[in-house]
Amino acid sequence: MFSSEGGFLTTSVDAVVNWARSNSLMPMPLGLACCGIELMGFAGPKYDVARFGSEAMRFSPRQADLMIVAGWCSFKMAHAVRRIWDQMSDPKWCISMGACASTGGMHRCYGVVQGVDNFLPVDIYVPGCPPRPEALLHALMDIQEKIRNQHSVAMDEREKGEPAYLTEGSIVAPTGEEIRHVSEAH
Numbered sequence: 494m495f496s497s498e499g500g501f502l503t504t505s506v507d508a509v510v511n512w513a514r515s516n517s518l519m520p521m522p523l524g525l526a527c528c529g530i531e532l533m534g535f536a537g538p539k540y541d542v543a544r545f546g547s548e549a550m551r552f553s554p555r556q557a558d559l560m561i562v563a564g565w566c567s568f569k570m571a572h573a574v575r576r577i578w579d580q581m582s583d584p585k586w587c588i589s590m591g592a593c594a595s596t597g598g599m600h601r602c603y604g605v606v607q608g609v610d611n612f613l614p615v616d617i618y619v620p621g622c623p624p625r626p627e628a629l630l631h632a633l634m635d636i637q638e639k640i641r642n643q644h645s646v647a648m649d650e651r652e653k654g655e656p657a658y659l660t661e662g663s664i665v666a667p668t669g670e671e672i673r674h675v676s677e678a679h
């Protein structure tokens with residue numbers, strides 16, 4: 494939401510925050526199997542994810558906001574992956590890369606989780622075995638689009654009336670003062 498007139502540029506805080514956030518995603522690379530090699534290609538000089546501001550791979554969950562699960566995940570590993578996800582601070586996003594991460598793929602066996610969405614809230618699935626780095630770049634662009642379209646509660650209020658998920662309760666200012674009370678009768 495940008496507009497310019499007479500040398501001025503006006504926008505909303507939401508648009509600026511989402512724009513900045515979408516262009517500075519810090520991936521947590523979880524190369525669990527062969528898809529991890531394509532993940533390395535995605536970060537390397539040929540495909541150059543730095544063009545999208547996401548070259549800063551972070552191996553600490555405290556500094557990452559985009560988990561990329563690349564490869565099949567065993568039940569044993571799932572606990573570690575979930576713990577890393579829980580340690581990442583909000584807002585955060587998740588890409589499931591490849592057939593194995595998304596569905597278990599060819600590993601139809603007792604030891605492999607049949608899709609990481611059994612224990613993670615996946616935002617984007619990347620098909621293929623293995624998906625090429627371009628496909629992962631496309632997934633990253635989809636995440637960027639999703640972030641740019643995110644609205645704050647304040648914007649929901651302004652544009653749609655009540656926030657859809659709030660049927661009863663209060664919207665409270667940081668000072669503790671009730672801004673608005675919403676009841677089911679609304």
Ligand code: SF4
Pocket residue numbers: 526527528563564565590591592593594598621622623624
């Ligand atoms: S999707 Fe293919 S390349 Fe990726 S982890 Fe599975 S078998 Fe390996």
